[in-house]
Amino acid sequence: MSDIFLEIDGKEVKATKGMTVLAAAQSAGISIPTLCYHEKLEPFGGCRLCIVEAEARGWTKLVVSCVYPVEEKLIVRTRSEKIDRIRKTILELLLAHAPDSPALHDLAQVYGADKNRFEKEASFCIHCGLCVRYCAEVKKKNAVGFVDRGIRKEISFIPEIASKECNDCKECFPLCPTSYLQAAFVLTEALVFPSSSE
Amino acid sequence: MARLNSPEALENFRQEILSKRDPKKPCISICAGAGCIASGADEVIAAFSAEIEKEGLQAQVDTKGTGCPGFCERGPVVVIYPEEICYLQVTPEDVPEIISQTIKEKKVVDRLLYEDPVTGERAIHESDITFYKNQQRTVLCNNIKIDSKNIDDYLALDGYSALAKALSKMTAVDVLEEVKKSNLRGRGGAGFPAGRKWEGSRNAPEPIKYVIVNADEGDPGAFMDRALLEGNPHSILEGLIIGGYAIGSNEGYIYVRQEYPLAVKNINLAIKQAEAYGLLGENILGSGYDFNVFVHQGAGAFVCGESTALMTALEGRVGEPRPKYVRSNVKGLWERPSVLNNVETWANVPLIINNGADWFTEIGTESSKGTKIFSLVGKITNTGLVEVPMGITLRDIIYKIGGGIPDGKKFKAVQTGGPSGGCIPEEQLDLEVGFDELTKAGSMMGSGGMIVMDEDTCMVDVARYFINFLTDESCGKCVPCREGLRQMHRILTNITEGKGEEGDIELLEVLSETAVEASLCALGKSAPNPFLSTLRYFRDEYEAHIKEKRCPALSCKELIAFYIDPGKCLACGICYKKCPAKAIDGGKKKIHIIDQEKCTNCGTCFEVCPPRFGAVAKISGKPVPPPIPEEKRIIIRKSKNNE
Numbered sequence: 073m074s075d076i077f078l079e080i081d082g083k084e085v086k087a088t089k090g091m092t093v094l095a096a097a098q099s100a101g102i103s104i105p106t107l108c109y110h111e112k113l114e115p116f117g118g119c120r121l122c123i124v125e126a127e128a129r130g131w132t133k134l135v136v137s138c139v140y141p142v143e144e145k146l147i148v149r150t151r152s153e154k155i156d157r158i159r160k161t162i163l164e165l166l167l168a169h170a171p172d173s174p175a176l177h178d179l180a181q182v183y184g185a186d187k188n189r190f191e192k193e194a195s196f197c198i199h200c201g202l203c204v205r206y207c208a209e210v211k212k213k214n215a216v217g218f219v220d221r222g223i224r225k226e227i228s229f230i231p232e233i234a235s236k237e238c239n240d241c242k243e244c245f246p247l248c249p250t251s252y253l254q255a256a257f258v259l260t261e262a263l264v265f266p267s268s269s270e
Numbered sequence: 271m272a273r274l275n276s277p278e279a280l281e282n283f284r285q286e287i288l289s290k291r292d293p294k295k296p297c298i299s300i301c302a303g304a305g306c307i308a309s310g311a312d313e314v315i316a317a318f319s320a321e322i323e324k325e326g327l328q329a330q331v332d333t334k335g336t337g338c339p340g341f342c343e344r345g346p347v348v349v350i351y352p353e354e355i356c357y358l359q360v361t362p363e364d365v366p367e368i369i370s371q372t373i374k375e376k377k378v379v380d381r382l383l384y385e386d387p388v389t390g391e392r393a394i395h396e397s398d399i400t401f402y403k404n405q406q407r408t409v410l411c412n413n414i415k416i417d418s419k420n421i422d423d424y425l426a427l428d429g430y431s432a433l434a435k436a437l438s439k440m441t442a443v444d445v446l447e448e449v450k451k452s453n454l455r456g457r458g459g460a461g462f463p464a465g466r467k468w469e470g471s472r473n474a475p476e477p478i479k480y481v482i483v484n485a486d487e488g489d490p491g492a493f494m495d496r497a498l499l500e501g502n503p504h505s506i507l508e509g510l511i512i513g514g515y516a517i518g519s520n521e522g523y524i525y526v527r528q529e530y531p532l533a534v535k536n537i538n539l540a541i542k543q544a545e546a547y548g549l550l551g552e553n554i555l556g557s558g559y560d561f562n563v564f565v566h567q568g569a570g571a572f573v574c575g576e577s578t579a580l581m582t583a584l585e586g587r588v589g590e591p592r593p594k595y596v597r598s599n600v601k602g603l604w605e606r607p608s609v610l611n612n613v614e615t616w617a618n619v620p621l622i623i624n625n626g627a628d629w630f631t632e633i634g635t636e637s638s639k640g641t642k643i644f645s646l647v648g649k650i651t652n653t654g655l656v657e658v659p660m661g662i663t664l665r666d667i668i669y670k671i672g673g674g675i676p677d678g679k680k681f682k683a684v685q686t687g688g689p690s691g692g693c694i695p696e697e698q699l700d701l702e703v704g705f706d707e708l709t710k711a712g713s714m715m716g717s718g719g720m721i722v723m724d725e726d727t728c729m730v731d732v733a734r735y736f737i738n739f740l741t742d743e744s745c746g747k748c749v750p751c752r753e754g755l756r757q758m759h760r761i762l763t764n765i766t767e768g769k770g771e772e773g774d775i776e777l778l779e780v781l782s783e784t785a786v787e788a789s790l791c792a793l794g795k796s797a798p799n800p801f802l803s804t805l806r807y808f809r810d811e812y813e814a815h816i817k818e819k820r821c822p823a824l825s826c827k828e829l830i831a832f833y834i835d836p837g838k839c840l841a842c843g844i845c846y847k848k849c850p851a852k853a854i855d856g857g858k859k860k861i862h863i864i865d866q867e868k869c870t871n872c873g874t875c876f877e878v879c880p881p882r883f884g885a886v887a888k889i890s891g892k893p894v895p896p897p898i899p900e901e902k903r904i905i906i907r908k909s910k911n912n913e
Contacts, residue, residue, distance in 0.1 A: 117593040118747050120788040134787050139593035154787070158750075161784040165753035189777075190757050199746060218588075218746075221571065223756045225746035 078146040093137040093148055094122055104137055104150050105159065105179055107166075107249060108200040113209050115139045116201055121162055121179070125149040134158075156183055164189040166198045173198070175249040196252035197227055203244040203253050213237045216244065216253075227253065229260040273548030275556040277434035280425075280549075287422050296331045296373050297351040299414055300360075303338030303500055304532055305493070305654075306345035310361065311335070314346050317362035321369045331373055334423070337413030337501015340655035341401055344384070349396060349414055356396040357382035387651075387673065404670045406633065406641050407657045409617050413501035418536050421543040424504040430549050432620035436512050437557040440623075445516040446472060449619065451627035453639045458484050458575070458612025458717050459688075459792070461638070461705035464619075467609055470599040472517040474607035479519040481510055482584070482603065482610040485526035485533065486568050486575040489688030490739065492719035494643040495613035497655055499526065499533035502617070503540035507563065509619030511550065514561045517609055522561065525580050527568040538565055572743035576791045577602070577610050579745065590745045591791035612717060614643055634660035638704035642715070648685075648722040651676045658703070665699040668722060679724040682823075683807070687716030689736045689743075690796035692803025693729060712803040714796070728825035729808040730815050734762035736800035744793065751794030754785040758801065767828040770816035775805065820891025827871045830890045834875070836861045836898045838885035841905055845875035845886060861903045866894055 076087045080097050087096035092115060097104050107119035115138045122137045127147040134155070137148070149155075163185035167176055171187050171194065180187060199218075204227060207216050215233040218225055229238070238257060245254055274280045300306075300315050318333050339347055344358035350372055357368065357379065364382060371377045383392040384399045393399045396414075416423040424430070436445050450465030471479055483506060487495040498506060510522045526534055541563050544550040552560045566584055573579045574589040581603045583589035602608025618640060622630050631639050638660040644667065646656050651673030658667060664684060668674065675681050683693040692713030694701065701707055705715045723732065741755040758781050761774050782798035789795045805812060814820045821829040834845070834854075839861045846856035853868035854875065862885075864875065879886040 115593070116747075117790055118749065120748050120750055120790070123788050135595070136593065136788075136790075140595050154783075157780070158784050158788050161754075161780055162749050162788065165749055165757065165784075168753070168757075191760060199749075199752070220746075222744040222746040223741060223752060225752075 076142050076144050078142050078148065080148040081150050087142040091142045093124060093140045093142055096142050097137065097150065102150060106138060108202065109138045110202055113205045116205060119200055121159055123155055123158055125152055125155060159183050160185045168192050169194065170196050170198055170250040173250040196250045198250055199225060200249060202247040203227060206244045206247055211241060227256055229257055231260060231264040231266060234260060235265040275548060277438045277555055280430060280434050280555060284425050287426050291426065294352055298331060298333045299336045299349045299351065301338055301345060301347040301414065302335030303497055305338060305342035306347060309345040311346040313362045314360050314365065317365040321365050325369055334417040336416055337418050338497040338655060339414040340410060343653040354395050358384055401652045401671055404666060405657050406659045408621055408641050409614065410643060410655065410657045413497065416502055418501050418503060419539055421504060421547065429504055430508055432623035433508050433511055433549065434555055436515055436623050437555055437559055442516050442518060445512060445623065448627050449516065449622060452622045452630040454615065454618055454622060455638060455705055456611055457614035457642065461715055464611055464615055467599045468513065468517050470597060471607040471609045474600045476606050479517055479607040480603045481514045481517065481519050481522045482608060483510055483524040483616055484575060484580060484610050484612045485524055486580060487717060488527060488572040488575055489717060489719040491647040491721050492645045492688060492717055494645050494655055494718050496530050496533055498613050498617055499530065500536050503537045505617045505620060506613055507540055507544055509616035510563065511561050512619050512623055513609060513616065515559055520560050522563040523584055524563060524565045525568060525584060526565060528570060534565065534567060573745045573793050576793055578791065580610065581608060590747045593790060635702060635704045637706050642718055644718045644720045646672050646720050649675050649679065649724040650722040660704050661702045663700050663702055664694065675724050679726065682725050682727055683723045683729065685721040685723065686719065687714035688719045689739045690799045691716045692799045693732060693807065695807040712806050726823055726825060728821050728823040729804040729811045730762065731766050731826055733800045733804045734766050737762055740793065740797045748790035748794060750785045750788040751797060754781045755797055757781055765815045766826045768819045774816060775812055818891045824888040824890050830871060830888050831866060831894045832864055832869060832871065832875055833887050833889050833894050834862050834864055835885050835887055838883055840883055842880065844878045848874050848878045850874060859905045861898060861905060863897045
């Protein structure tokens, strides 16, 4: 397969067809912040933190690098005043839910995000979907899923599956950026796991 | 009925239908669209049947329940052919008179005709009514002539002749080129040229392709797609089959929202009838072309009107949008080339094939061709569906067709393009309606919702309402939309409740930027429009709310107070009796006083105070005057003409 050459932050980067801008940047040692990205999972494009500026054929637009495919002569800028402002706002919106998340804290420092900017609603989950997608795509168990829609959306363990599969696995636990997943699991286990006699 | 196996067989069959129909035989068409049914059309239809039977006229008169002709404000609408006499707001009690006068005596029942509010003149025909006079109805016009449950009615009006023409006289590329030349742009929202979309699919290498009808009409106040699906389902089906032929697809889907039961019923029936006639299925009209259609009912999510979410839902998964840096016409449903067009777009296709692209491009502006259906609702005299040529001004739609604002109120703004559209103010009313023109004014064409607002509407509250709708409908996948809208809604609610702070506008602007630039799909990207457009044209209202805690439209409950003007109150006692909070202190010949502590701002006193007194006032942004001292409350001198 022929190589594709693109430019990221002024540096020429070699990539192959079908690769995303994020993957190309990572292969060249250029860091782009992410929250919902995981190398073993299908790109999700949910947190929007990896947003970058892409210029092709004279047109510049903001795109999300974890899903945007590389193309020849694409010019990518990973930081700009606008990009930083958007990343800062996204982080502030998430900090309203998970003000003590270490992952969010580190990023907040880089982008000057104020965790008190928006009214807090400490529900902890930031809906990155890492647990749900890891369980579905890698483990193929679907022991945890999303329920409901929009601002009412939350993660939920399915007791019948989780009671059988989770205790020996728990591979999703370290993926959670806010530790809410563990709490949700413990609650499900305590409240609705079928008893062993059943 | 045997399948029609050639265009000639279709034409012969059409002639057979026409020969059995006597054009002079009276036919009573009664709108059986959802709007008229809500106003009692079913009872009217039953009354006609009963009366005709009673009079023994079954052989001499036909009746049919038809699609929506658009004048919902005056429904149920009844049109009597061949004279095309149009009666409005018909009730079952009017039926015997219509039968005895119009059907038997050939006389017009004057009182059921439309009366022009300005000239007082009565209009006998639909086309004489001001509401219709300024419309150009190429898509909607057949609704009132067709019993939507009867394919023969559609065939009698040249139905499926465009399909026959396409299959027998045109190659697939000819059809594609004709649609491209017509510059038909998508009627569902973004206005993408349909021909270019089709071409992308046709040229995509994957051999299996799909064509899809987007009938997930969910904008508050919009019902043009419903009217077409209910009233003339075959026109959509015909367009879809032609589209399938043009791009090389053998399978079509109709994604229709579950909340439209009549539309679901009628489109399913239409498919069955078309299949029986050989207009759908294998070897259509003997051409060798196969095409099948499936109906999929939505599960109640607004976001499924977005193309990628719709396709994800069609695949049987949760209706959430997916990133689309490769267009759906190349990689859509099941990752295959998929052309998704809105109901109205498909309904235009047979017209373009039959009349030619040049006919279509004669109507409209430079960049927006053809006609567009709008649902004209809100504070407007003539609520209903209107079909107008692109390029008509908003002023003409609102005043000439819509009859202006009722109750002598002043126009304030018109919201176009659905919840994520924008509000256009008075000074922009001469704007020509077109895709690019509306976008430039900070709104959009969207699918054609048009909500008219009068001076009593608070624009901050309007923004809050639509952002609330969109927050509720956000799928929750991406942060800028889910979290951004949640915060925007909270801030806007605070402003309307008098809790707005310095910096709120700027914060809303930052959230808007994030949603517009970083959201995953069009719902999030356009969601800040209600805020951005009202800020653009009505910034003073935002500032009044925040800085002076004043609602200029006297609409935001938390920011207004009701007050009885002691100089005007004549102690009639109506407000005292009607106040549900018992907040009014009254008494015989005693000026009434509202106890502000008890008052819940429900506005009942304001509504019931007789206009000749007009003693109850709304106050905003300033303190309520203290109640007048007890000794001054007695009304001493009371002249007789005050009563």
